[in-house]
Amino acid sequence: MIEFYLNDQPIRTTEAPASALLDFVRYHEHLMGTKIGCREGDCGACTVLVGELTTDGQKVTYQSMTSCLTPLGNAHGKHIVTVEGINAAAGQLTPVQQAIVEEGGSQCGFCTVGFVMSLTGHSLSEQPATEKSTIAAIDGNICRCTGYKSLERAAATLTAQLANRPTQNAVAWLSEKQFVPAYFEGIPAKLAGLRTQLADAEAKAKALNEASFATAGNDAGAVSTSPSGHAQSQNGHGSSFPHAAHPLLGGGTDLLVQRLEELREQPVRLVFDQSGRRGIRQEAAGRVVLGAATTASHLLESELMRSLIPQLPQYLKLVSSTPIRNMGTVAGNFINGSPIGDLTIMFLALGASITLADLTGATRELALPNVYLGYKRLAKTADEQVTEISFPTSLPGDFFNFEKVSKRTHLDIASVNSAAWLRVENGIIQAARVSAGGVGPVPLYLARTSDFLVGRELSAETVAAANEVMQTEISPISDVRGTVEYKRLLLRQLLLAHFLRFAPEEIVVSNLI
Amino acid sequence: MSLITDYIGKPTSRVDGPAKVLGTAKYAAEFNVPNLLYGYVVSSPIAKGKITKIDSEKVRALPGVQEVFTHENVPNYAFLDRSYKDDVAPGGSPFRPLHDAEIKYSLQPVALIVADTFELARYAASILHIEYEEAAHETELTKHIDEAYEPGRGKTGYKPPKSRGNFGRGWKEGVAHMEGQFSHHAQHHNPMEMFASTVEWLGDKKLNIYDKTQGVFNSQQYVNKVFGLSKDQARVISKYTGGGFGSGLRPQYQLFMAVMASLQLERSVRVSLTRQQMFSFGHRPETLQHVALATAADGSLTGMNHFAVAETSQFEDFTENVVGWTGTLYDCKNVKLGYRLAKLDVFSPLDMRAPGAASGSIALEIAMDEMAYAAGLDPLEFRIRNYSDFDQAQNLPYSSKALRKCYAEGAAKFGWEQRTPEPGSMRDGNLLVGWGMGGGIWDASKQPAVVKASLDADGHLTVSSGTNDIGTGTYTIMTQIAAESMGLPIEAVTFVLGDTTLPESPLQGGSWTAASVGNSVVEACNKLGEALLKQAQKMDHATFKDAKIDDVQFVNGQMRLRTDLTQGIVLRDIVQASGEPKMEAENSTVLTKLEMLKPPKYSMHAHNAVFVEVKVDPDLMTVHVTRVVNAVAAGRIINPKTARSQVLGSVVWGISSALMEESVMDHRFGRYMNHNYAEYHVPVNADIHDIDVIFVNEEDDKVNPLGIKGIGEVGLLGVAAAVANAIYHATGKRVRDLPITIDKLL
Ligand SMILES: Cc1cc2nc3c(=O)[nH]c(=O)nc-3n(C[C@H](O)[C@H](O)[C@H](O)COP(=O)(O)OP(=O)(O)OC[C@H]3O[C@@H](n4cnc5c(N)ncnc54)[C@H](O)[C@@H]3O)c2cc1C
């Protein structure tokens, strides 16, 4: 049973947990305000808000997500808000809606609700609204009609209005100003009630199924779907609990694009809200440890991560879009095994390892480069789950850089990406880790290039020579993102870019090209 | 005196805006019809061959699956090709969905699964087993140039381009020359809303069809002919359309599928396509073009040659005007034009925003830039020297042409005079800066459209016509025109569209809706005005006793005497006095139809001039379009707010064409490999920087009574070429193959 609030209504459903939240909203609840433009997380027309109760049970924090890729199971215990849930009574417009109408931000209107939801989510955010942050809130919304300018003006109007939003008790202010209906103020209590109720039910189920392999943090996995597509609750049947063969589902941003139909037909192990899978901490042993279900947005919000990698916000801005970053997990990015996974490339250069746990709870650690055996082939069994990710803490003065070239600024997979970590003393490279994506069947840790750099002088000649080594270490193929020659050229430019950013004085471009 | 009910020309917020931000605007797939069945289409993975076996047993066995439709069990509907031809079908044999075992192109629909739920239909589609026998396919245009032929029978209205003078002589006369090959890939419209039809079965073969379309009457007549239904049986409704850009000009196959399934199962059925399937029908065709230009010492063009080869399908001759504009836009005695088609194993191309002109202007406007450099002239100055004051192609004067103003105002706003001509000569820090320009021309046309105006006893005016609003702003501008015509506040006017039970209107395309329907709104309102005057005269109202219609005006809710503005009567009172619940009038299209038969007296066109700035990273060769000024001359602008939006959107389309948008054919499989939003790139917000739109003043009393030329398409022209020209100016690299991706610059 999956339980949550949809707008102001409680929902209990036995639909399959891997169903798309979008389909549930449109086809089961017949709420047609949420649109479908791609079913692949790219257009943002299906954007909804997902509210999660804070651990202290006092507040609900809202994030935008693309409902086409949100597994229904990940809605468990949360507040899902569609446009119907923010519309005030009697056709009155919220300030967000008003601004879009006045600025002509809607033409055909098919993208519009998505923009309304992203901007409403932004108004619910705890960060101060600036021109930049408001515009960033719509980075996951595509509009084919307006050319965005009118939407930017609407965003500007909104930024001005939000300047007066208090930091304390913002929801009361927002509801007074009609950004959201009054029922929002009661949601924390409702979700807290749900939390207690679910905890009780879980405890009972646990007692009943002591021997079973219940690994998910909630009992949503205990629902399977008959081939007819009609879900049947199998609560109480031990056999229906997720076990080894059942796929692990994180944020769903890869799996729901690729295998939605198939996943709906079977139980899944939900990782996204599983207890102990979140949080970023500094361990005494000089390592930083993050839970497997850490999302890209969590990385961005983490002060620890930002202090270690000050440029992180700029890097992560290049990764997908706000709603996808709110959903996609680091482990999902690793295990998806895409040769151009941005987070994977970053963590390869950071020297990360993963902790894998099998169903008995036994764990082992694996260096990230060793995870990849071949195209989408991993050194991990199907039942093993990533529980944690760790990497050595950098020293002050260490250099880290990430570069990505793609055709479009957001919502784009890289043609080629690369990350580099360097430690330099007195002009001599002491340690180096370079990674590259899109130039081989797996995300590549460039071991030979990295080794080559160590002990050499930080100079244009070294970069040129390292490029020679690097070119022998990669094996790009021609595809829709470019030809072999183009990718080789791009990676050369990216290697150069790393060094240019690190030491613009020492590296003179004309010496290289 | 400015009157409060004067709305034409005033920026007005969309009347349909609230419904769209609230999410209450209903699109084709959103009508909650009771007992609805869901259809999911299965598409062919091969590009050519035939289906040898369909094993649907497993799928049929799934509880909740109602039917699996394939060519094996779909009944034979209409026999003649003619019956499958819609209003804008090109010459040839239209594609018939689920007709036989033959596969003509990749992603051809091969089955429709109808089930109780959408999710089940989708799952069933994923496990349906179909076997194919593959045949060799041909999808490479470059390999088929030699077989290209001049299309005899194109689309209705297609005229082959006409050459004039003697290009060979003009070329020899020239002292400076340019010659080049240009190309761009296919593009897909990709409106945000995917195609869908919800067919509501009302019993006895009576259907309400909610269709995604740019023309409800076009969908209706297709359904009538194919399924032998009467107009009464097939009512087509389309209140909101989530973008079209031409893709909704022809009925797409989901309409056939949904109607067929509904008739077969005697149930209500919805069929929605997926984003992948949005690549399974018409598209802007790939073209290969050749342009050669020559100029005399003074920079005047002595000869122009523009030749294009475009792809079409094996079964239809899709034609568009790619090279024709070259003969009009610039002044030149010797012009040689040619246009050919080559047949490939793809679906028939389809009009896409500014069809023909968008492709042709890429080649022409880059070539003009190259020519300007070869002649040692500034690209703007070069265009002004070759300004056409008389349409040499049609041998007609222009009804109006304010392109000079576009050049002047656009250049001033952009700061063009600061430009240094040498490529690579402008910098912003480390970045290379390039300034380029271009421009275009588009038809100002008008079609017959019937409009009904109806005033009720509460004083509310309902104006209706079966036209469409694909996001263009039709609802809003028609409301403005009607409100001003009848002198009513805008809140007292409702415009109704998108329903075949309304008076007949043409489909929304060719930028003609504003002119066609707009002028008809005025006519219908004038007729209603006459009826109101007559009624007023029947009343005991001495003021209007001898008044003729020209003696009165409708303003601020009243009918007033022009000679004595203090004398007026409230419109509502007239209706109430009539004793009827409402008074109605409809315009007649006889005059418009006659006009269309007569040879035209004027060449009627909208124009634009575009100025673009790019900044290029010299190390990575990434390009950013940092500034665009687009000056448009398009007659009278009814609503600067919605019109501006149209042009802003067009500019983004131009930038997209220049840098991102292409449907990449994988020739090994004969299919587009980037058939999704992830890989078919359209710009996101962060890709778009400053855009300035200028509407230059252009009064035209000849084009149509309202002086409207239409702005849905012209704003896109010249943008892509201007970007390419700016990139040349920044980098010295002349790229003639669009989109200009980084690999072409490194
Ligand atoms: C529109 C869009 C844009 C995107 N842009 C980018 C981009 O710019 N850069 C980029 O790198 N990626 C991008 N992605 C891909 C995707 O968002 C990331 O790969 C994301 O990190 C995947 O995480 P997830 O939790 O959603 O994975 P899921 O889809 O839930 O799972 C992915 C895989 O990981 C496995 N898995 C998940 N969690 C665990 C675990 N704890 N232990 C073991 N296995 C696990 C799953 O079984 C599955 O095989 C984009 C995706 C979309 C839809």
Ligand code: FES
């Ligand atoms: S439908 Fe496009 S992002 Fe979900």
Ligand code: FES
């Ligand atoms: S208004 Fe049409 S897609 Fe944005």
